[in-house]
Amino acid sequence: MNDRWGREQILGLAPDASSAKAAGGVAKPAKWRGAGCDSHSVWGECQGSGKSTYQACVDLSEPAFRCSCPSRKFPCKHALGLLLLWSEGAVDAAARPQWVAEWLDQRRQRAAKAEERRTATAARAPDPRTAERRAQRVDDGVAELARWLRDQVGQGLARAEQAPYRVWDDAARRLVDAQAPGLAAQVKSLSALRHGDGWPERLLEEYALLALLARAYRRRADLPEPLRATVRSRIGFTVPQEEVLRGERVRDEWYVAGSRDLAQDQITTRRAWLRGIRTGRSALVLSFAAPGRPLDASLVVGTAFDAELAFYPGAQPLRALVAERHGPVSAAPRGTTVGGLLQEYADALARDPWLDRWPAVLEGVRLATPRQTPVRADTLHAVDEHGDALPLHFSPSNESRHDPWRLLAVSGGGSFTLCGEWSPRGLRPLSAWHEQEGVVVL
Amino acid sequence: MSTWTEHVSAALLGTRRRSVPALPPLTVPPLEGVPDAGTSGPGMAESRTDADGLRAGDGPGGAAGSGRAGVVGAGEAAPEADPAWVLLEQAAVLAVRRRAGRRAGTAGGYAVIAPAPGETTPMVPPAAARRLARILSGDQLRLLPEWLDAAAGRGLRVPPGLLPDLLERGRADRSLRPSIVRAAGRRGVWLALRNTDWAYLVSEGSDPGDDDPEVWQTGTRNQRVAYLTRLRGHDPAAARRTLRETWAGEPAPDRAAFLATLEHGLSPADEPFLEEALGDRAKDVRRLAADLLARLPGSAYAHRMAERARTCLWPQERTVRGRRQTWIVVEPPHAHDEEMARDGIPFHPAGSFAPGGRSGSPVGTRAGWLREILARTPLETWTDLLGRPPMEVVCLPVTNADREPPGRTAAIGRREDRPAGAPGAGGSSSVWADAGDEQSARDVHVGWIRAAVRQRDAQWARALLRGGVVPADEAEALADLLEVLPPAERDSAAADLVRWLDGSPELLRLLDRMPGPWAGRLADAVIELLAAAALDEGGGRGGRHGRMLAPLCRLADARLAPDTAPRLDEVARRHGDLWPLRELTDTLRFRHEMLQELT
Structure with missing residues (x-):
């Protein structure tokens, strides 16, 4: 077998x-x-x-x-x-x-x-009053968030550095009560931003984007449908799977470029990044589990499979479900250049300004360090054949302390395909593919 | 100060204290290749900015180029009038613009890492690579050296992706390093050159260098040793000359390492150099020189040693219990002198005052000197002196001269003399075989064992093992003797030893000292032993093998030949399910598969 x-x-x-x-x-x-x-x-x-x-x-x-x-x-x-x-x-x-x-x-x-x-619940038409009540609550929550944001900026962000976690936790809790879990999670994660170099910049960016989201939600009636779907999902409205499966579907050979687990608030989220080999499309498959429960392990990093993905609606469709699997294929990842990645991300931002992660598949890159610097986890860069360089940000956790060295060992100084997660903070390598050595999962 | 930083500092201080900076109009040419920018809404056609999507959020109210004008919506009781809100909306435009406008660094500022040299050996098959990953993750980690040696022995190398984990293991455990060096390939060295934590791989030198004399000047210690060893192989004199040239300037550990290469092609021509080395500052060098000189028959050193040894040991004809035979009389040296020190006999011999040291009770200083002298005396001295082959020499009874009655006249070469009036002459063995004699016999035999090991004399090793004269508690010495035997004989000699020591606490120490793989007759003997131990353990009886099963299994699992697993299954079935046996068979199976994968 x-x-x-x-x-x-x-x-x-x-x-x-x-x-x-x-x-x-x-x-x-x-x-x-x-x-x-x-x-x-x-x-x-x-x-x-x-x-x-x-x-x-x-x-x-x-x-x-x-x-x-x-x-x-x-x-x-x-x-x-x-x-x-x-x-x-x-x-x-x-x-x-x-x-x-x-x-x-x-x-x-x-x-x-x-x-x-x-099926019984589905058959029962949703009570319009329930939906109305929720819409009202979310409206109130969003308005309160806007007030809270104005307040923060009015008083000055300098206070944030010493402020207790309560400031953000309370705001997040009010958003949970307002049935806007998406906003709540974003606000809750903000308290972690006020450390390290350049924290005021990062905090202001996030506050500004939240304000933008609040504003967009208030004006949702004026937005085109896909953008409205993006805004609604960021606020925390979910789309039932059945509806997703009825939506846009793309069949391709999908390469699993990387996967990251994130434990937060009694739930572990696994983000699996896919890249279509024929279409070049990016997709994100999320799976959730309570801590200590198994996560979906069906998407093995470094393998490819022929499948039809169903994308969640949005101005920049990215999150998807595996609608139908047609079996594994053996294929090499197809990537882009550093310039190509930055362009892709800029284009995606033009459609969804809140997009903060994007899968990176960089073909034909080599590892480099700034001149006169020894190889260290924080000096490694990926340079493509056009000479464009991006710094790599490896996971700081102890069990991944060898990741930079594994990447170096497998590349042997030659060119390879680097897969990772691009975010405004930088490129986090997740896997690599080398012609002779095959796949390395980081 | 850029517009963005102006916004950041205004936000830091708060809009209650600072006014909102102005946002200059954004005039950016339309983006190429954004097919569905049209979804951005009606307001967008005339004001394509870096942040199209953002402007869409502002909806139709957004006016070109101004973050502020657009947000004051008509008719709302606008929070938008609040400067804090204005700042946030302007910051959103700038934030998205910053994210979308991220530029790559240009290659000029970076040095691409130089490619690794091409490999000369193939990589292990995928199944073997998977197993190595398993071992490195902690599953059967003890088998790592065997995996590495088996791979290197078959001319294979470790896959590059596993090198960091492997090199890290070698950092913590020195004993792994030689195996790692052989299996890591060129990529391993290339990687180690870039990480100071793994520098050991470079200094241990997987690259043995070549015959270029340059290596002697510039190579690492290991490369120089390899160079010297090769040179000794075909031109011992040239190697010696090379070494002498730089001898004085080498550090002590290097001198010892280089001197050891004289073992290859050792000849009387090396004697003057070795005699010189006897006066070296470093103890290791002096000891090595003495050992090498002892292996040179006919050297002045060997003569001096033999002379000393003959004053301590001489034969004598005696009749004990009506049986007339040659006895060896022992008289350990009474004092230590400068000459002895120069010839490598320490004033405080090893074990002379370590109470309960590894070899049983403490050895007196005099006995210690005796052992040291015998260990350095050419073994031919004894075959010549006694006129018998080693097998007979080792079986001769031994007595202590100090125990003899005062009137003795025995001296070297006066075999016919008998101790007049000795009580033992009448036939009472009690005097001859008392504790003092046993101790003397032990000193003599231990001395010979060390000599046989140092001089790598298989004939004497065989005699000492077969003669059964080795004290059982010298388990380490026994194991060393086995190493001197030709490989073909080792297994059966070891099997005999195992059977002989059965039931003794020394058995485990002996087995611990015997390297794997245990195959052939030795494997048979060990399996018998395991069966006996399982019987005692399973039956709940103490037995003489009681409590031996677990330690025995632990010793056996990395060394017993893996093809013995089915026979052990048989044993396990007969004696019920004993966990040490089960673990052992599991490990043997693991090793069996492991070695299969590497072929």
Whole structure:
């Protein structure tokens, strides 16, 4: 069976690094009894430490996990270890035992019930009064945000440096009450901006863009439809998936350029950046999970797949859903130059001025440092064949301290394709593709 | 001051104290290649700015070029009149303009990193690379040296993407460095040249240099050693001359490293130089010179040592319990002198006052001197003196001269003399085989073992091992002796030792000292041992192998030949499910797959 998942993909499901390591320890045939698999599930009994035996089972369609161990990690090391064994081909096809069949049946029943409930709610026409009430609340919230912003700038930003977090947290909380979660999240993240060099500039930029958003929302009736959709989504109105799937669809071979996880407020967001090989279009697929829960690991960085993506509506469509997957393809990423990237981003900003991240796929770049400077994480630049250079900003976290060196090692001073996330703060490398060495995920 | 910074400083102080700076009109030519700029709304056609989208936000009220005029909407009870709001709206225009107008740096200010030299060896297959990544992430990390050596042995190198993690491991663990150096390829050195943390890779020199005499002048220590070793291979005299030229100016660790190369092609011609080195300032150099001289038969040094040794050891014919045979009488030196010091015998010999040191009880200073002398005495001295082959020499009984009755007349070459009136002559063995004699026998045998190891004498090593005279608690010495044997003999000799030491606490120490892979008869012996230990452990009986299973498995898992896994499965099945055995078979399987992937 070659449709078994790869090791990296499975370890990508691990809630943290120590689980991934522990899973490696459990993935030994001697520890398992009665392990088997069929087209939808994998199961087995693992000998734990001591006398206890744990029953682990994985439903491959979601994936969903179950294990009788007391671990609060999810998925636990047993489920991951079982998957690793399965991916190595050490688990053979077998008939489903009773307990596995029961669990899968329960899941199916639950899913059916949930589906029923959902169609029932969908069938019920949304109460126009509910929508009206929300619109009123958001209007009030936006007006209050505008007042708050005026107040901040009126008093002067200099106060912000010493101000308590409460200033932003309270404003954010009022926006949550006003049912404008998008605005709330942006305001909450502002308190982190008032440190480091040039913080007044960054803070003013963000305040100004928020003011612009508040203004745009108030004038939404005058905006063209796509821009109105952009504004609404930034405020925090969601679009149901069904509606997205009915919207614009693009079929292409999508290269997964990079992925970043961001933990914030009891939720982890995974941003997977895609780049169409034929169309050159950029797409962003988001997935969310509570901390300790697995994130969607189906988009493996450095691989490409043929699929139809459905884009969320907006003036600069970027966020998308994978509507239909047609299977993996092996293809090299197709990128642009440094100038091309900056132009792309400027064009995108012209359509959506609040856009603050854009996928970068730079082809034929080499690594460089400013003259007379040794190689360090903070001196590395990417230079393309036209001689345009961009500084690279690597993740400061400890586990990624070798990222600059891995990039250097793989490039060997030669040219390669660099994928990353471009933002007004700079280019964060996420992966690289080298003709001989293949893919490096950072 | 730019318009933007004016805005920033006004915002910093607050619009209640500062007036809002003016925003000059934005006149930017229409953007190329923005196909759907039209969505930006009706107001946009005449005022394309860098921030089209932003102006769209202002809607139809936006007037060309002015952030302020547009925002005062008609009829609203406008917060827009507030200077703070004006500042925010103007800042939004500028912010988007700044973001969209970001320029790349020009290459002139940057130095592109020079390309790495081309590789001469192929990369490991993908499966092996994946496994290395697993090992480096901490799974079976102990097997890293084996992976590296196996890859280097097959002429393969590590994939570049894994080099940083690998070099970092070598930074923390020195013992890994030689293996890393061999497997890292040229890319490894290239990378290490750019990171001072990994500089060890450069100084350990994966690049052995070449035969260019320039290397001797400019190379790293390792390159120079390699150069000298090669030169010794085909022209020992030239190598010696080369070394002598710079000898005085080399630092002590380098002198020791260079002197060691004389081992290759050692001949009497090297003697004068080595004699000189005996007077060196550095202790390591003096010791090395003494060891090398001891290996030169017929050297003045060997003569001096043999002379000394013969005053300490001599044969004597005795009849004990009615059996007449040759005994070796031992009289350790009574004093230490300048001459001995110069010939490399330390005043405080190793182990002479380390209570309970590695080799059992502390050795007296005199016994320590004796051991040091014997270790440096050419072994032919004894075959010549006693007129027997090594096998017979090692089996001779040993007695201590100090224990002898006062009236002894024994002296060198006076074999026929018998201690007159000695109580032992009558047949009581108690006098001859008391603790003092045992200690003397031990000193003699330990001295010979060291000599056999230093002089790499396989015949003597074989004799010492087969004769069964090596004290069991000298496990390290036993393991060293095994190394002297020709490779073909090692496994079975080691297997005999393992069986001989079965049940002794020294067994684990011996095994710990024996490098892998354990194959053939040695593997058989270890598996027998594991089965016995599993039996004792599984049965819950103490047994003499009780508590041995876990440490034994830990020693075996990195060294036992991986193809023994099925036989161990058999053992595990017979004795129930014991976790150390299970771990062992898992590791063996891991190693088996690992080595398969590298072929």
